[in-house]
Amino acid sequence: MAAFTLLGTAGNAEAQEIQLTGPLAGAPPAKHLRLYREGRFEIAPTISFTLLDEYRRTIFVGGRLQYNIKDWIGIGVWGAFGAGSIATDLTDQINEKAPRGSPLTATNVTPGNFADQTAKLKWIGAPQITLTPFRGKLAIFQKIFVDTDAYIHGGVAFVGVDERKECGGAGQLGCTDPNSFSLESRTALAPTFGLGLSFYINRFLSLGAEYRAFPFSWNRGGFDSRGAGNNSKFPDDKVNSEDRTFKFNQMITIAIGFHLPASPKINQ
Known part of the structure; x- marks a missing residue:
C-alpha cells in the first residue's frame, strides 16, 4: 500500500534540452568526409574460388560494374566464367577405389573416368543491389590507416551448369551405356547474397574481399x-x-576496384 501511495503521488518527469554552444554548435557529425562511393562508377576485375565442393572446385575470373547512387546504396552487375575446374580428392578416390560397374548387366561396364560425369560451373551473371551501412578506418600496427567500408549485396544469379545428360528414359540411352556419361549444359536460376569489405588504397583505387552464396x-x-x-x-x-x-x-572473391571520377566528393 505504501508503494502504491508513493507511485500515485509521484510528479511528472521532465527533461531539459541541452543547447550545444561554442565552435561545435550546429556542426555536422563529420566534416570533409570523403564519399568514396557516391556518384561514382566502379570497375573491378575479380577472381573467385568456390568453397566446400564435393567433386570439383572452380576458379572464376570476371568483373563487377557498379554505379553508386549514394554513398550507402549502389546498383550493378557481377559476372564471371569458370577459368579452371579442379577435381577434388574425393573425386580421385571414387575414380580409383569405388566399384562402379553395372549390376544390371552380365558384363562389368566401366564408365570411364569419374571426373568426366561430375557437374561443372561454367559461368555466372548476377544483377545486384549493394548496401554499405558501415565505414571507418582500419589501423595496421597503429601506423598505417586505411579507409574501409563494409557492405552487403543481394540479387539474382544466372548460373551456367554442365551436368550429366539425361538417360534411362524413353528414347534415351541406358544409364549403363558408356556414352551416357557425357555432360550437357543448362542455365540455373538462384538467389545470390553476401557481404564484403573494401579497402581504399588511394582516392580512385580499392582492394576488396567478398563472400557470396548462390544456393540451388x-x-x-x-x-x-x-x-x-x-x-x-x-x-x-x-x-x-x-x-x-x-x-x-x-x-570467396578478391577484387581490385577502379573508381570514376578519379576524385571522390568531399562532404563539407
Missing part, C-alpha cells in the same frame, strides 16, 4: 540417386532432374 539444386556427381520409392528418395535407373539435390554454393 543440381546433380553434382552425375548419380542416379532419386526418383523411386518413398518420397522418391531411391534410385530409379534414370538420370534426370529428379536427381538434383540442393547445395548451398559459396565462394
Whole structure:
C-alpha cells in the first residue's frame, strides 16, 4: 500500500534540452568526409574460388560494374566464367577405389573416368543491389590507416551448369551405356547474397574481399540417386532432374576496384 501511495503521488518527469554552444554548435557529425562511393562508377576485375565442393572446385575470373547512387546504396552487375575446374580428392578416390560397374548387366561396364560425369560451373551473371551501412578506418600496427567500408549485396544469379545428360528414359540411352556419361549444359536460376569489405588504397583505387552464396539444386556427381520409392528418395535407373539435390554454393572473391571520377566528393 505504501508503494502504491508513493507511485500515485509521484510528479511528472521532465527533461531539459541541452543547447550545444561554442565552435561545435550546429556542426555536422563529420566534416570533409570523403564519399568514396557516391556518384561514382566502379570497375573491378575479380577472381573467385568456390568453397566446400564435393567433386570439383572452380576458379572464376570476371568483373563487377557498379554505379553508386549514394554513398550507402549502389546498383550493378557481377559476372564471371569458370577459368579452371579442379577435381577434388574425393573425386580421385571414387575414380580409383569405388566399384562402379553395372549390376544390371552380365558384363562389368566401366564408365570411364569419374571426373568426366561430375557437374561443372561454367559461368555466372548476377544483377545486384549493394548496401554499405558501415565505414571507418582500419589501423595496421597503429601506423598505417586505411579507409574501409563494409557492405552487403543481394540479387539474382544466372548460373551456367554442365551436368550429366539425361538417360534411362524413353528414347534415351541406358544409364549403363558408356556414352551416357557425357555432360550437357543448362542455365540455373538462384538467389545470390553476401557481404564484403573494401579497402581504399588511394582516392580512385580499392582492394576488396567478398563472400557470396548462390544456393540451388543440381546433380553434382552425375548419380542416379532419386526418383523411386518413398518420397522418391531411391534410385530409379534414370538420370534426370529428379536427381538434383540442393547445395548451398559459396565462394570467396578478391577484387581490385577502379573508381570514376578519379576524385571522390568531399562532404563539407
